[in-house]
Amino acid sequence: MRKKKKLLTILLAVCLVAAMMPSMVFAANAKSDDIVVLYTNDVHCGIDDSIGYAGLAAYKADKLKETKNVVLVDAGDAIQGDLAGALSKGDYIVDIMNQVGYDVAVPGNHEFDFGMDQFLALTKKSNAKYISSNFTDTKANKTVFDPYVIKELGGKKVAFVGISTPESITKSTPAFFQDEKGNYIYDFCNDKTGKKLYKAVQNAIDAAKAEGADYVIALGHMGIDDQSKPWTSREVIANTTGLNAFIDGHSHSTVASEAVKDKDGKEVTLSQTGPKLAAIGELIITADGKISTSLVTDYAAKDEKTASLIKEVKDKIEAVSSKKVGTSEVLLTTLDAEGKRAVRNQETTMGNFCADAYRIIGGADIGVVQGGGVRADIKAGDVTYGDIIALHPWGNMYGVIEATGQQILDALELGARSTPDEVGGFLQVSGISYEIDTTVPSTVVTDENAMFVKVAGARRVVNVKVGGVPIDPKKTYTVASTTYILTQQGDGFTMFDGCKEVTKESLVDTEVIQKYIEKLGGTIGQQYAKTEGRIKVLTASDKAPIKEYKAALARTTKITSAKASTKTKKITVKINGNSKAYGFYYKVTNSKGKTVSSLSKPGKTFTTKKLSKGKYTVSVRPYTYVIGEKVYGKTVSKKVTIK
Numbered sequence: 001m002r003k004k005k006k007l008l009t010i011l012l013a014v015c016l017v018a019a020m021m022p023s024m025v026f027a028a029n030a031k032s033d034d035i036v037v038l039y040t041n042d043v044h045c046g047i048d049d050s051i052g053y054a055g056l057a058a059y060k061a062d063k064l065k066e067t068k069n070v071v072l073v074d075a076g077d078a079i080q081g082d083l084a085g086a087l088s089k090g091d092y093i094v095d096i097m098n099q100v101g102y103d104v105a106v107p108g109n110h111e112f113d114f115g116m117d118q119f120l121a122l123t124k125k126s127n128a129k130y131i132s133s134n135f136t137d138t139k140a141n142k143t144v145f146d147p148y149v150i151k152e153l154g155g156k157k158v159a160f161v162g163i164s165t166p167e168s169i170t171k172s173t174p175a176f177f178q179d180e181k182g183n184y185i186y187d188f189c190n191d192k193t194g195k196k197l198y199k200a201v202q203n204a205i206d207a208a209k210a211e212g213a214d215y216v217i218a219l220g221h222m223g224i225d226d227q228s229k230p231w232t233s234r235e236v237i238a239n240t241t242g243l244n245a246f247i248d249g250h251s252h253s254t255v256a257s258e259a260v261k262d263k264d265g266k267e268v269t270l271s272q273t274g275p276k277l278a279a280i281g282e283l284i285i286t287a288d289g290k291i292s293t294s295l296v297t298d299y300a301a302k303d304e305k306t307a308s309l310i311k312e313v314k315d316k317i318e319a320v321s322s323k324k325v326g327t328s329e330v331l332l333t334t335l336d337a338e339g340k341r342a343v344r345n346q347e348t349t350m351g352n353f354c355a356d357a358y359r360i361i362g363g364a365d366i367g368v369v370q371g372g373g374v375r376a377d378i379k380a381g382d383v384t385y386g387d388i389i390a391l392h393p394w395g396n397m398y399g400v401i402e403a404t405g406q407q408i409l410d411a412l413e414l415g416a417r418s419t420p421d422e423v424g425g426f427l428q429v430s431g432i433s434y435e436i437d438t439t440v441p442s443t444v445v446t447d448e449n450a451m452f453v454k455v456a457g458a459r460r461v462v463n464v465k466v467g468g469v470p471i472d473p474k475k476t477y478t479v480a481s482t483t484y485i486l487t488q489q490g491d492g493f494t495m496f497d498g499c500k501e502v503t504k505e506s507l508v509d510t511e512v513i514q515k516y517i518e519k520l521g522g523t524i525g526q527q528y529a530k531t532e533g534r535i536k537v538l539t540a541s542d543k544a545p546i547k548e549y550k551a552a553l554a555r556t557t558k559i560t561s562a563k564a565s566t567k568t569k570k571i572t573v574k575i576n577g578n579s580k581a582y583g584f585y586y587k588v589t590n591s592k593g594k595t596v597s598s599l600s601k602p603g604k605t606f607t608t609k610k611l612s613k614g615k616y617t618v619s620v621r622p623y624t625y626v627i628g629e630k631v632y633g634k635t636v637s638k639k640v641t642i643k
Contacts (some may be wrong), residue, residue: 041249044081046276059302075249076221131162157626194230223251322385351428357516372424425491553633
């Protein structure tokens with residue numbers, strides 16, 4: 001009896017361990033007639049990180065000893081993200097990927113970061129075939145690359161259907177996809193419903209099957225983040241039929257194997273490796289047609305030729321990047337205490353430092369930098385040129401513009417639309433402070449390309465101050481940042497379109513950081529040891545006393561002017577300044593007490609519609625949002641006569 005209990009205990013323990021290990025972490029042998037698809041995604045120039053490209057090359061060689069039916073694919077975002085990409089505009093990465101032996105690739109959004117001409121040149125240099133079913137040349141009315149490619153492996157035809165995220169336009173540089181007149185000449189089947197994208201993918205699947213494909217695998221840079229809806233890999237699967245598996249990227253997720261039902265209710269295997277070669281993805285199709293995916297994370301062997309090439313590249317990088325440009329007394333970080341990318345949803349010391357650099361070097365009122373453009377920490381100690389390139393690997397140009405307070409408010413609102421969730425367009429700031437009421441749902445409206453259109457309702461960004469003074473929507477301020485935001489509409493910042501450019505010198509973003517370190521006397525000091533409260537993310541637990549707000553609104557609100565025009569038959573009302581008020585509710589009643597005009601708006605003036613002759617009462621009630629609640633102050637009134 002005891003032996004049986006002991007055996008049961010062992011079996012339960014084994015089952016528990018198996019349940020906790022959904023992926024393989026060790027290399028597994030393949031049968032000679034198996035089809036093996038090795039895959040990577042979001043390597044972001046991690047040429048020697050984790051397993052590294054030399055490890056990947058060795059693993060591929062091992063697989064080829066087990067079966068001849070091996071293919072290596074990449075799901076995008078390979079050429080950008082670190083020094084190897086930034087210093088060579090992607091050339092070094094393509095050289096290494098050619099050495100490893102990639103067969104197929106799909107462009108991620110960061111493949112476009114060095115411009116369309118450079119990207120297309122890299123695809124010609126690459127030995128891998130680039131595919132995408134939805135990346136289109138709008139003038140030619142056709143896809144830039146073949147929608148799919150078929151590989152004959154083990155007597156079977158395996159089709160790979162390429163899918164590029166429609167977020168590429170905003171998450172790279174929108175201007176790269178436009179002509180000199182600002183017209184879009186490239187498209188990713190962008191539409192808010194996702195139907196255009198699903199149709200393009202379905203057409204590619206159907207075409208591949210018509211060509212005799214036995215298996216169809218999506219190779220997509222789509223991701224599973226909610227903020228990417230309706231363009232996630234799960235949604236593509238749910239709205240198409242005919243896929244057997246989906247190799248994904250973009251969201252930096254680690255998904256060993258997930259079963260997602262397609263439009264017909266059939267299960268499709270979804271997988272994603274995570275970034276920086278933390279794992280090698282391995283998809284196996286057995287002789288009887290069974291498909292499985294796993295992630296290999298424990299592999300130590302290195303391919304000598306690939307390792308030698310990587311050393312050459314690293315030596316070239318070191319020769320440039322090791323130059324000292326200053327020192328830092330503190331850690332400048334993009335992360336929170338848990339190691340998450342706080343720079344994309346809250347104030348950080350690195351965000352403050354960068355925003356200060358832009359504002360101070362440009363002599364501007366305000367400095368802003370999008371969180372997605374701040375890519376690395378700077379540790380205490382020597383600061384090198386390599387540190388700065390790692391911080392800003394994009395090579396974006398610096399700019400200063402003139403913008404109204406209203407345009408700045410719109411920009412902050414766009415950046416805060418997903419808070420507390422991450423978003424690359426979240427704005428780190430200098431010279432300005434603001435609060436984000438996370439209990440107010442975002443009312444930001446974007447177009448089919450995810451570009452800003454308007455704020456349709458209540459705003460979650462409140463208590464905005466420039467230099468400690470409440471922002472004036474009508475006043476003009478100077479704003480310093482990269483041209484990615486200011487003139488190229490990166491991350492969807494269309495509100496600055498047409499703003500006057502006042503930049504006096506042409507600088508790359510890395511030069512701005514260097515100049516600022518020089519201005520600091522070569523030392524980044526204790527002022528950046530901690531955050532300053534420039535950005536406050538408010539939740540329900542932060543709720544201030546309602547009574548205090550009501551009292552403040554009552555004390556400060558007055559009608560300074562209420563005049564009727566005999567000519568237009570309209571009443572114009574002006575309200576005094578009120579730092580506590582978000583907006584005002586106006587109501588006009590006639591002599592019988594009937595409301596004839598009403599309006600709710602943030603402004604301090606309003607004009608009614610055309611009214612009849614007679615006596616009217618104008619009533620004004622201030623309001624604000626206190627962590628999700630609309631709080632009203634005391635109503636003030638004034639009588640007006642239209643003659």
